[in-house]
Amino acid sequence: MSEYRTDDPMEQAYLTESRELLANVDNDLLAIERQGDGTGDRAANRVFRAAHSVKSGAGFFDLANLHHLAQKIEGVVDLIRSHELAPTPEIVGTLRLGFDKVKDLMRHFRDSNPPDVSELSAALSRLIVEHLPAGDKPLYAARVEVAVPQESPPVEASALDLRRARHSGKSIYLIRYDLMRDIQRRGINPWEIFKRLIDSGTILATVLDLHSAGTLDDPPSNVLPLAVLYASALEPAQVAHLVELPRERLLVVEKNRPLPNVPVA
């Protein structure tokens, strides 16, 4: 089937980058299956990054199916790279099917009738739940509200993602864009900024606040807030620099400290 074509330059960039990342996944899955040759961990990290990037981008572009499936794959690969799940041929086979479906979804992109991912998604979920450490099991699939200072309502995020971010010593930030001011007046490309965030931490939630523009009965409003809940080992000033925003537009929700010997990727 031919690849999806789009007129949106940001979607084009996302699809091209995702296809490049996915092109190496088959070889890396093979290396993971043969863990014995010592290349498994590096390969697992690469496969994790591929799933993480596809997932985060799908969140940005509001592609629910793709986000959902990539998130499950990311969860399984995370267990493999932390040695909580042994990559048996059966498990790697399920991941291969998962990535094939991801590529399929990317070909269908904004189809109103996308391919069904429910069965595969359920199989990946079962793998995750069976192998999560006991303390993490109750958090799987749970959503929690993160109380955000000076901001209402609270932002909702995955309980497991939050726990993992805290456990690896990442601080939690709320980045507040105003798409009107920052994009129209300053010419910032939000996808470029989003990619930088993906490369340096974990995007926990993205909330575009369309309601702040009010209705036709309300006084006119010139703001379009986009809030990004973000976990990173970077310091506040580094995050502000990364997103090209003044420091006051970055809220430190939780200051955590990187722990020794814990990878922060």
Place this chain on the structure above:
Amino acid sequence: MIVLTREGDKAVIRPSGLDIVASSVPELRTQLRGVVEDGARQVVVDLSGVQMVDSSGIGLLIAAHNSLHRLGGKLAVIHASSDILDLFHMMRIHQHFSVSGNDGERG
């Protein structure tokens, strides 16, 4: 000049030769509010001949979307120039209501 066409619950508004900027937004807002109050639920804003939409114009279109969404209706923007289409893409608002370009390309 703002050209208004009504048919059933559909209304097409064409701000012909006007940019959707701070100076023209109040009049357009009045027109949009009028057609929605008058029962229009499928509102199309035709941007043929519109060169520029500034932040107050984008705020107005989102407000129209919010009003219609509450009432179970829909806003669509058609015939946007490629510059305006790019701007809508950058702001991700085309994920919330339909935006199409001059040659019918979907946003």
